[in-house]
Amino acid sequence: MKTLIEVGNALQEARAARKIKMGQLVDSTGLTAVTLRGLLEGKTDARLSSVFAVAQELGLELMLVPKELASSFSDNAAGAAPVESAVERALREPGAFKLRRMP
Template sequence: MRTLNEFSTALALAQRARKLTANALALRTGLTPQAVRQILAGETAPRLTNAMAIASELGLELVLVPKEAAPSLSGGPRAERTVLSDVERRLGLRSGVSFTPGK
């Protein structure tokens, strides 16, 4: 994600998938319902701690990666994976090899 809009969209999609209201997220994170709604709508940039709290409640993790690795993690059709996670390394996978869990 590179923009506030992409970030808020990802949070909003996770919110809908988890079927949580803004009020429920507010109660769980200690934020006001208005603040949660503004963050999910991309109307305001959240503080890092608030973003982490909302993401956690939505089953997401905020992760910093080197810019060089970011394109390979985006999952786009042209993205070729050049960086392997620790799990992928332990499974013995190589760059460019796709792995679908459970298949």
């Protein structure tokens, strides 16, 4: 991860997977709702202690790894081709998506 948005996205994904509501996270971390929202949206350059607190509540561990190893942790590390959704395919290929009239 190299950007605040990537960190925020990872935290958001963990929050959604654990089905933790924003109010619960605010209560458990002691952060304000505004600070927490900014962190999860990648819009706030939050304190490291705040990131640690949120990560801990979401069952995540922050790690620093050498850059040479970081690529092995990326989503596409194994060289697998990315999966294209039907929406992405329709946007890429004109005419691939046809609207039908309702009877």
